[in-house]
Amino acid sequence: MECRDVREMTDSFLGDELLTETNHEILRHLETCAVCRADLAARRALRAAMQRAFHHTRGLDPSPEFMAHLRTTLRDAAHTVRAPRGIKFRGWWALAATVLLAIAVGFAYRGRDWITAAGALARAAVGDHRNCALQFRLAEKPISLEEATQRYGAPYRVLESLPPNDVTTVVGPAHVLERHACVYDGRRFAHVVLEYRGTHVSLLVTARDDGARVTVPDEARPTLNEGRVDSMSVISVQASQYMIFFVGDLAQADLARLADAVAGPLARQLAGV
Amino acid sequence: MAQTPAPPADDQAWTVFEAEALPHVDRLFRLARWFEGNRHEAEDLVQETMMQALQSFHRFQPGTNCRAWLVTILQHVRSNRRRARQRSLMVDDPDDRIAYTIPFVAPVPQELTDEDVLGALGRIPVQFQEVIVLCDVEELTYKETADALAIPLGTVMSRLHRGRALLRSELGASRAALGRRRAET
Numbered sequence: 001m002e003c004r005d006v007r008e009m010t011d012s013f014l015g016d017e018l019l020t021e022t023n024h025e026i027l028r029h030l031e032t033c034a035v036c037r038a039d040l041a042a043r044r045a046l047r048a049a050m051q052r053a054f055h056h057t058r059g060l061d062p063s064p065e066f067m068a069h070l071r072t073t074l075r076d077a078a079h080t081v082r083a084p085r086g087i088k089f090r091g092w093w094a095l096a097a098t099v100l101l102a103i104a105v106g107f108a109y110r111g112r113d114w115i116t117a118a119g120a121l122a123r124a125a126v127g128d129h130r131n132c133a134l135q136f137r138l139a140e141k142p143i144s145l146e147e148a149t150q151r152y153g154a155p156y157r158v159l160e161s162l163p164p165n166d167v168t169t170v171v172g173p174a175h176v177l178e179r180h181a182c183v184y185d186g187r188r189f190a191h192v193v194l195e196y197r198g199t200h201v202s203l204l205v206t207a208r209d210d211g212a213r214v215t216v217p218d219e220a221r222p223t224l225n226e227g228r229v230d231s232m233s234v235i236s237v238q239a240s241q242y243m244i245f246f247v248g249d250l251a252q253a254d255l256a257r258l259a260d261a262v263a264g265p266l267a268r269q270l271a272g273v
Numbered sequence: 274m275a276q277t278p279a280p281p282a283d284d285q286a287w288t289v290f291e292a293e294a295l296p297h298v299d300r301l302f303r304l305a306r307w308f309e310g311n312r313h314e315a316e317d318l319v320q321e322t323m324m325q326a327l328q329s330f331h332r333f334q335p336g337t338n339c340r341a342w343l344v345t346i347l348q349h350v351r352s353n354r355r356r357a358r359q360r361s362l363m364v365d366d367p368d369d370r371i372a373y374t375i376p377f378v379a380p381v382p383q384e385l386t387d388e389d390v391l392g393a394l395g396r397i398p399v400q401f402q403e404v405i406v407l408c409d410v411e412e413l414t415y416k417e418t419a420d421a422l423a424i425p426l427g428t429v430m431s432r433l434h435r436g437r438a439l440l441r442s443e444l445g446a447s448r449a450a451l452g453r454r455r456a457e458t
Contacts (some may be wrong), residue, residue, distance in 0.1 A: 007368040009276060011409075011434075011437055012430075015409070015414075015415070017407060017414065017415055020451075045385070046385065046390075046440075046444075047409050048440075049385045049387070049395065049411070050390050050409055050410050050422075051410050052387065053387035053391050054303060054307070054391070054406070054410045055300070055303065055410075056387065057387055057391060059306075060298065060303040061302070061303065061308060062298065062299060062302035062303075062306075062315075062316070062319070063312075066302075066316050068320070069296065070298065070320055071295065073320065073324075074287075074290070074295075074323055074324070074327055077324060077327055078286060078287035078290065078327060079287070095375065116320045120344070121379075134349065134352075134353070137353055147275075155318075175355060178356070193356075200353060200356075214334075214452045
């Protein structure tokens with residue numbers, strides 16, 4: 001190993017991020033190279049200086065009042081946080097759950113074709129919500145709806161104005177944060193991110209795989225299919241040859257109220273495209 | 274034999290949370306204070322982070338790095354707030370702009386003061402500050418840093434490489450300026 005190779009890896013060496021064999025090669029080189037030893041010492045000193053500066057600078061420390069207030073707030077909140085599901089699952093609850101599970105399995109078996117097709121789309125919608133709306137880690141940068149309309153057609157234009165920026169539901173308002181077109185797992189979505197009930201909710205529209213058109217009567221309330229996918233509440237609505245998904249980490253009933261307020265006009269507009 | 278009644282489940286949960294998560298608040302706050310730039314925003318950010326951590330503490334795996342888990346939540350809260358403020362996702366990637374602008378790897382100066390170090394760190398782009406602070410200061414692994422910032426592992430490594438080089442350049446420049454000032458006086 002030469003000096004250039006060692007310098008490239010010195011910081012990773014200090015961070016203990018290298019394979020054991022590579023560490024040994026670097027150590028062997030350091031035994032005989034005073035220049036690289038000095039470079040390593042300087043980098044180690046810089047790292048230590050950063051840690052010291054960060055952890056001891058008085059301007060960065062929390063005030064005692066804030067720490068006390070935070071502790072009190074958290075302790076009070078701890079007594080109102082619901083225990084996670086499963087903790088208090090005992091006796092009759094277990095029996096009831098078994099019966100419900102059996103019913104669910106029965107329904108799942110009857111409708112497995114729908115579940116297979118729509119379930120794959122729902123999982124993709126949840127994946128897009130997680131990776132685009134919550135964590136910004138899509139492989140491909142989102143594009144504007146205007147650009148998507150030019151490239152891929154009219155459905156994207158519908159999402160430029162629907163839903164409106166401020167939506168009123170029976171349980172509270174929702175506000176649009178942004179609109180764009182994005183790709184997740186090879187599937188393109190028109191994506192509207194809303195702030196609703198203290199969290200981010202995604203409204204996603206994508207083409208159905210079977211390409212069939214479903215008629216949406218002018219005045220009819222569209223049928224909402226509800227479920228949980230990968231720990232997220234999901235509601236899907238068929239709209240002509242498109243599927244509309246509402247995805248969020250909130251109560252299913254609250255998500256349904258948002259879908260009630262938004263899905264009808266959106267489905268009718270998409271059907272007219 | 275008399276038995277001591279078991280504490281309520283809520284008390285047990287609080288006791289575990291208090292022991293595992295609360296000791297990290299000081300360092301979490303320093304991170305928030307550094308990135309937010311003002312005390313009020315930092316307090317708000319840390320409080321929301323800790324409330325979210327409390328609500329999802331059942332998802333924390335005992336034995337794993339609790340500080341890294343809290344930093345991940347903090348970064349998600351920061352990202353969501355930034356998104357809500359800016360209402361835009363389509364920004365230039367600073368990696369593209371800066372990729373070829375580092376002329377050389379400067380030597381690390383001796384006798385660094387805290388002021389030198391924090392001043393130089395504050396002058397490099399925030400994307401590089403983030404990875405340097407999480408990896409070199411908080412000693413998160415590359416993988417934990419990638420998870421916390423929701424960026425690929427390769428991006429962590431390339432930003433670290435460029436960020437450290439930029440930091441050394443900044444430190445070299447600030448020490449040279451100090452040397453000139455001393456010579457003039």
